[in-house]
Every structure is written in C-alpha cells, then in structure tokens.
Amino acid sequence: MADRVKHIAPFHVMALLARARAMEADGRDIVHMEIGEPDFPTPEPIVRAGQQALAGGATHYTPALGLPELRRAISGHYRDCYGLKVPWQRIVVTPGGSGALLLATAVLVQSGDEVILPDPGYPCNRHFVRLFDGVPVNVALTAQTGFQFDLPALQRSWRDSAVALMLASPSNPTGTLIAPDVLGQLIEFVEARGARAIVDEIYHGLVYGADAVSALSFSDNTFVLNSFSKYFGMTGWRLGWMVVPEPYLDAVERVAQNIFLAPSTPAQYAALAAFSAQTREILEERRRIFAERRDFLVPALRDLGFDIPVTPSGAFYIYADCSKFTRDSFQFCEDILEKTGVVITPGADFSVADPKRYVRFAYTTDKQRLEEAVARLRAYGLS
Amino acid sequence: MADRVKHIAPFHVMALLARARAMEADGRDIVHMEIGEPDFPTPEPIVRAGQQALAGGATHYTPALGLPELRRAISGHYRDCYGLKVPWQRIVVTPGGSGALLLATAVLVQSGDEVILPDPGYPCNRHFVRLFDGVPVNVALTAQTGFQFDLPALQRSWRDSAVALMLASPSNPTGTLIAPDVLGQLIEFVEARGARAIVDEIYHGLVYGADAVSALSFSDNTFVLNSFSKYFGMTGWRLGWMVVPEPYLDAVERVAQNIFLAPSTPAQYAALAAFSAQTREILEERRRIFAERRDFLVPALRDLGFDIPVTPSGAFYIYADCSKFTRDSFQFCEDILEKTGVVITPGADFSVADPKRYVRFAYTTDKQRLEEAVARLRAYGLS
Numbered sequence: 001m002a003d004r005v006k007h008i009a010p011f012h013v014m015a016l017l018a019r020a021r022a023m024e025a026d027g028r029d030i031v032h033m034e035i036g037e038p039d040f041p042t043p044e045p046i047v048r049a050g051q052q053a054l055a056g057g058a059t060h061y062t063p064a065l066g067l068p069e070l071r072r073a074i075s076g077h078y079r080d081c082y083g084l085k086v087p088w089q090r091i092v093v094t095p096g097g098s099g100a101l102l103l104a105t106a107v108l109v110q111s112g113d114e115v116i117l118p119d120p121g122y123p124c125n126r127h128f129v130r131l132f133d134g135v136p137v138n139v140a141l142t143a144q145t146g147f148q149f150d151l152p153a154l155q156r157s158w159r160d161s162a163v164a165l166m167l168a169s170p171s172n173p174t175g176t177l178i179a180p181d182v183l184g185q186l187i188e189f190v191e192a193r194g195a196r197a198i199v200d201e202i203y204h205g206l207v208y209g210a211d212a213v214s215a216l217s218f219s220d221n222t223f224v225l226n227s228f229s230k231y232f233g234m235t236g237w238r239l240g241w242m243v244v245p246e247p248y249l250d251a252v253e254r255v256a257q258n259i260f261l262a263p264s265t266p267a268q269y270a271a272l273a274a275f276s277a278q279t280r281e282i283l284e285e286r287r288r289i290f291a292e293r294r295d296f297l298v299p300a301l302r303d304l305g306f307d308i309p310v311t312p313s314g315a316f317y318i319y320a321d322c323s324k325f326t327r328d329s330f331q332f333c334e335d336i337l338e339k340t341g342v343v344i345t346p347g348a349d350f351s352v353a354d355p356k357r358y359v360r361f362a363y364t365t366d367k368q369r370l371e372e373a374v375a376r377l378r379a380y381g382l383s
Numbered sequence: 384m385a386d387r388v389k390h391i392a393p394f395h396v397m398a399l400l401a402r403a404r405a406m407e408a409d410g411r412d413i414v415h416m417e418i419g420e421p422d423f424p425t426p427e428p429i430v431r432a433g434q435q436a437l438a439g440g441a442t443h444y445t446p447a448l449g450l451p452e453l454r455r456a457i458s459g460h461y462r463d464c465y466g467l468k469v470p471w472q473r474i475v476v477t478p479g480g481s482g483a484l485l486l487a488t489a490v491l492v493q494s495g496d497e498v499i500l501p502d503p504g505y506p507c508n509r510h511f512v513r514l515f516d517g518v519p520v521n522v523a524l525t526a527q528t529g530f531q532f533d534l535p536a537l538q539r540s541w542r543d544s545a546v547a548l549m550l551a552s553p554s555n556p557t558g559t560l561i562a563p564d565v566l567g568q569l570i571e572f573v574e575a576r577g578a579r580a581i582v583d584e585i586y587h588g589l590v591y592g593a594d595a596v597s598a599l600s601f602s603d604n605t606f607v608l609n610s611f612s613k614y615f616g617m618t619g620w621r622l623g624w625m626v627v628p629e630p631y632l633d634a635v636e637r638v639a640q641n642i643f644l645a646p647s648t649p650a651q652y653a654a655l656a657a658f659s660a661q662t663r664e665i666l667e668e669r670r671r672i673f674a675e676r677r678d679f680l681v682p683a684l685r686d687l688g689f690d691i692p693v694t695p696s697g698a699f700y701i702y703a704d705c706s707k708f709t710r711d712s713f714q715f716c717e718d719i720l721e722k723t724g725v726v727i728t729p730g731a732d733f734s735v736a737d738p739k740r741y742v743r744f745a746y747t748t749d750k751q752r753l754e755e756a757v758a759r760l761r762a763y764g765l766s
Contacts, residue, residue, distance in 0.1 A: 002493040002515070005634040008641055042442040050649070051434045059425040059619045095478055095621065098644055110385040111494050111516060127641040132385070133494060133516065236442045236648030238478065238621075251388040258391055258510040261481055264647050265619030266433070 007130040011123065013345040016333055020343045031373040034343040035364045036172065037235040038290075038316070042270075043282040046234065050270030058269050064257040066093025066241070067268045073275050074241055080275075082214050092242045092252055095263045097202045097227035100242035101128050102259070104198050104223045107251045109134035114162040116154070120147055120319065120350035120358070122172045122200065137162065140353035143309030146176035147319065151185045158193070165190045167215075168200035170207060173350045173360040174319040175294075175312025180213040187218045198223040202240070205231030205283065207314040208291040221245045228267075230315070231283060232274045237267035290316050293363040293370060300374045301361065304383040318361040319350075325382060328356045340376040390513040394506065396728040399716055403726045414756040417726040418747045419555065420618040421673075421699070425653075426665040429617065433653030441652050447640040449476025449624070450651045456658050457624055463658075465597050475625045475635055476646045480585045480610035483625035484511050485642070487581050487606045490634045492517035497545040499537070503530055503702065503733035503741070505555045505583065520545065523736035526692030529559035530702065534568045541576070548573045550598075551583035553590060556733045556743040557702040558677075558695025563596040570601045581606040585623070588614030588666065590697040591674040604628045611650075613698070614666060615657045620650035673699050676746040676753060683757045684744065687766040701744040702733075708765065711739045723759040 013034050020030045041047070065071070068088070075088040094100040101124065109115060111133040117125055119138035126136035139157040141147045148171065167186065169178040178186070183199075190197045199215035199222055215222045227240035244252050273279055298318060302308055307321035326332035330346040337343055347358030363370060377383075396417050403413045424430070448454070451471070458471040477483040484507065492498060494516040500508055502521035509519035522540040524530045531554065550569065552561040561569070566582075573580045582598035582605055598605045610623035627635050656662055681701060685691055690704035709715035713729040720726055730741030746753060760766075 001631065001634060002490055002496075004493060005490055005638070008634075008637045010637045011640055014640075037444055041440040042437075047437050047442070051437055054425075054430050054434055057424040059430070059617065061420055061618050096644060098642055102642055106514060107385055107388055110387065113385075124641045124644075131489060131638070131642060234442065235444050236645070238643075238645070238647045248384065251384060251391075254391045254393045255388065255514070257394055257397075258507045259481055259485055259514060260621075261479060261507075262619070262621070264621045264650065266649060267647065 004130050004133055008127045009123070012330060012348045016337055016343055016346070019334075020337060023337075023341065028341050031342045031369050031376070032365055033361050033363070033373060034345045035362050037364060038230065038233050038286065039364045039366065040233050040286055042233045042237070043279050045273045045276055045279045045282075046232070046270045049273035050266050053266055053269030058265055060265060061262045062265050062268060064260065064262050065253055066263055070268050070272055073272055077275050078214070078216065081211075082217070084214060084216050086216060086243055090243050090246060090249065092244050092256065093263050093268060094240045094242055094256070095260055096238040097200070097225055097229060097240035098124065099260060099263065100225035100240050101125065103242060103252050103255055104225065105129060105132050105134070106255050107248055108164050108196055108198070114159055116157060116159075116162050116165045118147065118149055118167065118171070119353045120173055120347065121166070122168060123349050125166050138352045146310045147171065147174040148176055148178045148182075149186055150182050151189060154186055154189055158189070160193070162195055164196045164198055166198045166200070168203075169212065170203040170312070170314030172203065172315055173317050173345070174310065175315040175317045176310050177207065177212060177313050180217070183213065183215060184218040187215060187222055191219060191221055196221065196223060196245070198225070200225055202227040202230050203315040206287060206290060206316060208287070208294060209313055212314065216243060228271050228274060232271070233283070233286070234267070234271065234274070237264065237270060239263060239267040239271055290363065293367055294318070296367060297361065297363050297370055297374070304374065304377055316363050318363070319358055320361060321357055322359050323357050329359050330356065333359060336377065336380065340380050342373045342376055387513050387516055391510045392506070395713060395731045399720055399726055399729070402717075403720060406720075406724065411724050414725045414752050414759070415748055416744050416746070416753075416756060417728045418745050420747060421613065421616050421669065422747045422749065423616050423669055425616050425620070426662050428656045428659055428662045428665070429615070429653045432656035433649050436649055436652030441648055443648060444645045445648050445651060447643065447645050448636055449646055453651050453655055456655055460658050461597070461599065464594075465600070467597060467599050469599060469626055473626050473629060473632065475627050475639065476651060477623045477625055477639070478643055478646050479621040480583070480608055480612060480623035481507065482643060482646065483608035483623050484508065486625060486635050486638055487608065488512060488515050488517070489638050490631055491547050491579055491581070497542055499540060499542075499545050499548045501530065501532055501550065501554070502736045503556055503730065504549070505551060506732050508549050521735045529693045530554065530557040531559055531561045531565075532569055533565050534572060537569055537572055541572070543576070545578055547579045547581055549581045549583070551586075552595060553586040553695070553697030555586070555698055556700050556728070557693065558698040558700045559693050560590065560595060560696050563600070566596065566598060567601040570598060570605055574602060574604055579604065579606060579628070581608070583608055585610040585613055586698040589670060589673060589699060591670070591677060592696055595697065599626060611654050611657060615654070616666070616669070617650070617654065617657070620647065620653060622646060622650040622654055673746065676750055677701070679750060680744065680746050680753055680757075687757065687760055699746050701746070702741055703744060704740055705742050706740050712742050713739065716742060719760065719763065723763050725756045725759055
C-alpha cells in the first residue's frame with residue numbers, strides 16, 4: 001500500500017450520514033443539513049439538452065480537453081458575466097471541479113513540495129496535495145479576516161519551498177469571499193515568488209449581494225477552476241472546467257488525455273444549455289431562494305447561541321462556532337443527530353488546526369425544513 | 384512544473400488525427416481506423432434508461448463507490464457470465480476504466496516503485512505509474528507468446544523492487560488473450576512475491592470464439608478493472624468499475640471520495656440497463672459484426688504484405704508489422720494518410736522497445752469502409 005494513503009482521511013460526516021440513514025430506515029424523520037449540493041434538480045433546459053444529445057447519439061468520446069463549442073461557451077460566460085476576455089483554448093473541460101483540482105496538482109506538485117492552504121477549507125484540497133506526495137501547509141485563519149488569507153497572513157505563513165497557494169472564494173465551509181483587492185494582492189505575492197495560485201471559484205454565482213470577482217481579472221498565470229455542479233445545479237453529471245495558464249496547457253492536455261481520456265459527453269452537451277437566458281432565469285431564482293434561506297438561518301442560529309462571527313456572503317454554508325454547547329463538535333453532531341434528527345457536518349472535516357470548535361450548516365433544504373430544524377434544536381434545549 | 388510531466392507523452396496518433404481533420408475540412412474522404420471505440424451508438428435500452436433517469440431527476444451525487452444497485456448488478460454479471468461469486472461490496476464504480484486505473488495506481492504505487500508492464504501495451508498504463516512517480520518497467524514481449532507475458536518471460540523480467548504487474552487480456556493494441564492457465568500462473572507468481580496484479584478486462588465480451596476467463600477465477604487479491612465503454616458501448620458516458628481486494632477497499636474508498644466525489648449519476652442509472660436480456664441481444668449482435676470485420680481484415684492485410692504474427696482473438700484491433708514497407712511506422716502512417724486518406728495508429732503509441740515496426744488497425748468502422756481502406760492501400764501500391 002502506498003504511504004500516501006495514510007494521509008488521506010475519510011470525510012467525518014460519512015459516519016454521521018450512515019447513522020442518519022439507519023435512523024431513516026427505522027422511520028425517523030431526518031433533516032439533512034450536511035449536504036454540499038443544491039437540493040434543486042438540474043434546470044429543465046439543461047436536462048432537456050442532455051436528453052436530446054442522447055437521442056441524437058452523442059455517446060462517443062469528445063476531445064480530451066472537451067468540446068470546442070463548450071469551451072467557447074465558457075469563454076462567452078467570462079465575457080458576459082465578468083467582462084473578461086479568456087481565450088477558449090485556455091479553458092479545459094474536466095470531470096467535475098475535482099478533475100480540475102487533480103490536473104492542477106498533478107502538474108504543479110511533486111514529492112515534498114509544500115502547498116499553502118487556508119484552514120478551515122475544503123478537505124479534498126489537502127488530500128490532492130497528498131495524492132502527489134506533497135506537503136499541505138494548513139494555515140489557521142481567523143474570523144478577523146473572514147477565515148480567508150489577507151496579505152499579512154500570507155506573508156507570515158509563506159515558505160520559499162511552497163510551490164502553490166490554494167484559495168477558494170466563496171469558501172467551503174465558511175461561505176466567505178476574499179475582497180477583490182486582497183485577492184489581487186495574494187496572487188501578486190505568490191507569483192512574484194515563482195509559485196502558482198490555484199483559485200477555486202466553484203461557488204461563483206451563489207453570491208448574495210455584490211457579484212464575485214474572478215482571479216482572472218488579476219493574472220493570466222493563475223489556475224482558476226470552476227464547476228457546473230453548484231450554481232448550475234449539475235452535481236451528479238460530474239462536469240467542471242479550469243482556466244489554465246498558457247505555459248501549462250500542453251502538460252495539462254497530456255495528463256488529461258492519459259488519466260481521463262475525456263469528460264462525459266452527455267454532460268458536455270447538456271452543459272451547452274447552461275448559459276441560455278432561460279436557464280439563467282431559473283438559476284437566478286434559485287440564488288434568490290438561497291439568499292432567503294441564509295437570511296433566515298443565520299439569525300436563527302445566532303439566536304440559538306451559535307457564534308457566527310462572519311455573516312457568509314456566498315455558497316450555501318454557515319460555519320458556526322458551537323463552543324457554547326460543547327468542547328467536541330463531532331460529539332455534538334452525534335448528539336443532535338440522535339436527539340433531534342438534524343444532520344450537520346463537524347468542523348473536523350474542514351480544519352486541522354481547530355477541528356472541535358465549529359460545525360457547518362448547509363442550507364440545501366427548503367425553508368420549511370430549516371425552520372423545523374431550528375425548532376427541534378430549540379426544543380432540545382440549545383437556547 | 385512537476386518533473387513527472389516530462390515523462391507523460393501525448394498520444395502520437397493525435398498529430399495524425401489533427402492532420403486528418405484538416406484534410407476532411409478540405410473535402411477529403413477519410414477512413415478512420417485509428418479510433419479506440421466502437422462505432423455503434425450506446426444500445427437503445429441503456430440510452431432510454433439514462434433519459435428516464437434524467438426525467439426522474441436523478442442528477443444528484445451518488446455514494447463515492449457508486450449506486451449499491453449498480454454494484455449488485457455488476458456482481459450479478461460475474462455470476463451470470465463467469466459463474467463467479469463476487470461480493471458487491473468489493474465492486475467499486477469508477478469514472479471510466481481510467482478512474483479504476485487511477486485508484487489502483489494511487490493506492491499501490493509510490494515514488495520509485497517499479498511496475499512491470501507488457502510492451503506493447505496500453506500507453507496510459509505507464510503514464511499512470513509516472514503520475515505517482517513510479518518507474519514503469521516495459522518488458523518487450525514477442526509474437527511467440529502472443530505479445531503477452533508467460534511465466535518464463537515474467538520470471539526473467541521480475542525485480543524484487545516491483546510492487547505490481549499490469550496485464551490486459553484481451554490486449555490493446557494486439558487483441559490477444561492470456562491463456563487461462565498462464566493467467567493463473569502469472570498471478571500466483573506475483574502474489575507469492577507480495578506484489579499485486581492489476582488486470583485490465585475492459586475488452587471482455589469482445590472476444591471471438593471462446594469466452595475470456597476473469598482473473599477473479601484465480602485470486603481475490605488481484606485488482607480487476609472493467610468498463611462500460613467497449614463491450615457495452617458507453618465510451619462517452621465515462622463509467623467503469625474495479626473489483627478491489629478486501630484489504631484495499633477502505634483506502635480505495637477514501638481516495639475515491641476525495642478525488643472523484645462520485646461517478647456520473649446519469650451514467651450509473653443508464654448502466655443499470657446494460658445487463659438486461661434486450662441489451663445483451665444487441666451487444667451479442669455487435670460482437671458478431673466485429674468478428675466478421677476481423678475475419679475480413681486480417682487476411683486482407685496479410686494479403687497486402689503486413690505481417691500479423693498472431694491472429695487477434697479479441698478487442699477490435701490488429702497489430703501489424705509493417706517492416707516490409709518502412710523502417711519508421713510513424714512516417715508510414717503519415718504517408719498513407721496523405722496518399723490514401725486512411726488513418727491508423729503508429730506503434731510508437733504502444734511500444735517503447737520497438738516503436739517503429741508496427742501499426743495498429745482498429746476495425747471500428749463498417750465493413751464497406753474497411754473494404755474501401757484495403758482497396759486504397761492496394762491502389763497505393765502496398766501489394
């Protein structure tokens with residue numbers, strides 16, 4: 001067995017989920033607030049495009065980097081939504097945002113290389129680094145900077161042996177964004193040291209208030225990844241993309257050819273409908289609903305006694321300090337599952353530095369169920 | 384840039400394909416015999432199942448190892464087609480056979496580990512080894528053993544530093560099988576040395592004459608990978624599976640959770656229809672057609688002067704020695720593309736030891752087009 005496997009942890013929430021399913025099988029009503037995907041189905045125009053592609057026999061391989069027409073459509077998305085000119089040749093369609101992370105780490109990280117990561121952060125990121133025998137340097141960040149890097153935090157934690165910095169804005173689990181000027185400073189700092197920034201923008205679109213700014217506004221030398229999963233509601237289709245700095249394109253293509261052959265063909269044809277006006281209308285309505293849920297849940301959780309030091313501006317997560325109730329957030333999650341039937345994700349899935357202080361609530365269920373969850377937590381005696 | 388990238392070569396055929404597409408754009412009629420996928424569309428019952436799943440909203444994530452009902456259906460396939468009892472819990476659904484290779488190499492291969500590979504063989508295999516900084520040991524095999532390992536060849540080439548042996552039966556590019564008793568001997572030899580065999584069975588089903596025997600007949604400690612791509616005609620859907628030795632299951636699940644999240648949901652629901660009697664009937668008819676094409680093409684190519692030392696028994700490939708015509712098979716491929724409009728794959732994509740002596744013909748186009756290709760090659764003066 002390869003040594004790296006020791007460093008790749010399972011998701012802690014899986015144990016809770018298994019217990020929740022057993023409880024459901026016993027007839028208990030469970031409110032799922034652990035789920036990192038929209039509860040909405042894929043928008044109908046996208047589904048229809050997928051079905052039509054299947055009817056038309058679009059079941060063969062596409063080029064390794066994806067259908068040129070989809071790459072062009074994504075380039076159009078940057079033009080229309082960000083006012084950015086991104087050559088379609090730099091856009092690589094991948095099997096999910098996960099495929100993009102795999103390609104970026106495969107071409108950047110080798111044995112012993114350090115990669116700087118925000119803590120709390122998306123757990124798979126440090127495991128991608130481990131997959132290529134790199135060393136994740138998890139930097140504990142605080143509520144003062146919205147759990148995101150700012151320039152002083154990056155300067156303090158930087159090491160000359162680091163080859164990359166991974167960022168996510170909005171972040172999973174915190175839902176916080178990096179301010180545009182700060183994002184520009186971070187990228188400039190990293191690139192001035194000959195390292196690369198890998199910026200996860202998969203929750204773009206799910207931002208409440210001002211629109212998010214892309215890292216592509218600041219540099220052509222950043223790896224920017226995105227996905228059809230979250231905003232576009234295509235989780236199960238497994239389709240994402242990455243904008244690749246030109247000098248790495250050839251390497252990314254060779255790796256993609258060999259390890260993926262190609263992304264899913266039906267998913268790619270379906271995704272061609274993701275940028276239509278009709279789809280946009282559905283997605284914007286969903287964004288409004290997510291914002292409403294957030295606006296209900298953040299004050300309701302605060303009222304219960306959770307400390308939410310930064311109001312999240314994006315994604316569909318709330319990272320809540322539960323130290324008023326417990327010294328061990330995993331055990332807390334187990335307790336409230338058992339007593340109330342509400343499933344949430346323990347902070348241990350997102351933080352190495354402070355794994356027991358926080359929990360993550362996902363508002364990926366409808367408002368009525370969120371109200372039910374809050375009522376149960378209150379009845380359990382949380383406030 | 385990570386050093387490994389230097390060792391990951393592009394497919395040589397891509398350059399020919401780009402030229403062929405340019406010629407097509409200029410109005411030339413091109414016969415495609417380079418393509419490693421069936422020309423048939425996905426069987427209608429599978430497509431219909433996929434469309435129905437989409438209509439029913441099956442667009443969310445599944446568990447990381449796949450839908451339990453699909454894993455059970457695959458277990459049923461081993462029971463029905465091989466008479467083997469394979470617990471469904473050992474069956475891991477993956478994003479293509481490629482996903483299975485990625486998981487197997489991720490848990491087995493670390494920096495400096497040697498992996499023994501047949502040469503000629505599927506080019507991605509050595510690149511998966513490189514992806515994890517392992518060292519592929521390409522062992523030149525000859526027509527005497529059907530370009531496959533036998534026990535003496537493995538004994539001669541074995542190194543104690545090797546952690547794995549990768550096999551494929553039927554093989555790409557040769558279409559040859561490993562005889563069942565030899566397969567058993569190879570696996571026993573490898574496992575007695577504490578190493579693992581990774582056996583690629585993705586061309587099972589596409590065997591003409593006797594059915595192939597699975598490596599699972601010989602050992603529960605072998606990684607056996609398969610795919611819905613080739614026999615089942617689902618290339619573009621990107622769905623495969625792997626039967627994992629029990630001691631590695633937990634590691635494989637952790638890696639799969641982190642690097643894939645899950646395989647494609649629509650593809651998995653579609654694949655549930657892959658084992659029905661109706662689908663089987665369509666697939667067996669296609670198998671008959673592939674056999675007919677082989678039976679036409681092998682003697683026709685021999686008649687042109689190609690040396691085909693072993694008549695292939697499976698897959699849809701013919702590995703032909705073109706040394707009667709050229710000392711450089713890549714240049715030969717370029718020449719015949721330019722002069723005849725027939726695209727074939729140069730041996731350099733499959734062999735490190737002898738890259739210039741062979742070419743691969745794929746009979747993934749209908750018999751009329753194969754006849755056209757043979758006529759053009761003859762007119763060009765090959766015989």
